[in-house]
Amino acid sequence: MKLRPHHLLCIQKYTGKGYDAPFAANMEKIIRRLQADPGQLIQLVEGRDDVCAACPHMVDGRCASEEKVNRMDRGVLSACARSYGQADSWRALADAAGKRIFQTKKSEEICGDCQWIELCRATREGWIDGKEE
Numbered sequence: 001m002k003l004r005p006h007h008l009l010c011i012q013k014y015t016g017k018g019y020d021a022p023f024a025a026n027m028e029k030i031i032r033r034l035q036a037d038p039g040q041l042i043q044l045v046e047g048r049d050d051v052c053a054a055c056p057h058m059v060d061g062r063c064a065s066e067e068k069v070n071r072m073d074r075g076v077l078s079a080c081a082r083s084y085g086q087a088d089s090w091r092a093l094a095d096a097a098g099k100r101i102f103q104t105k106k107s108e109e110i111c112g113d114c115q116w117i118e119l120c121r122a123t124r125e126g127w128i129d130g131k132e133e
């Protein structure tokens, strides 16, 4: 599976609210796959990923908010000491994002201006192995 780095956060906090029905259906499919096999390899990619694939904000292969989401992606890579192109298990990547970003509240710095931030603040810490942390 390919994920852009900031989606390590969005996936852990997802509560069923998405941009539209196809987006939500795709997100739920991705989450079921990760919960069924937390050891599966995730490649960290720059730009469009498996979540973006069903997003209505994808225009000509590019996110309508590309600059903003690229900044979030770089923030996640830096906080988790990772680089684009690297691959690791979902468990390891989600754990790093949870410990280094959610638990330190670095999320406020990385994605405090995201439209979903209030929902994230009100949501449980996140999940990694198919259960809530």
Ligand code: SF4
Residues within 6 Å of the ligand: 051, 052, 055, 056, 057, 058, 062, 063, 064, 065, 069
């Ligand atoms: S296209 Fe943009 S808004 Fe849509 S999932 Fe990807 S990064 Fe998020």
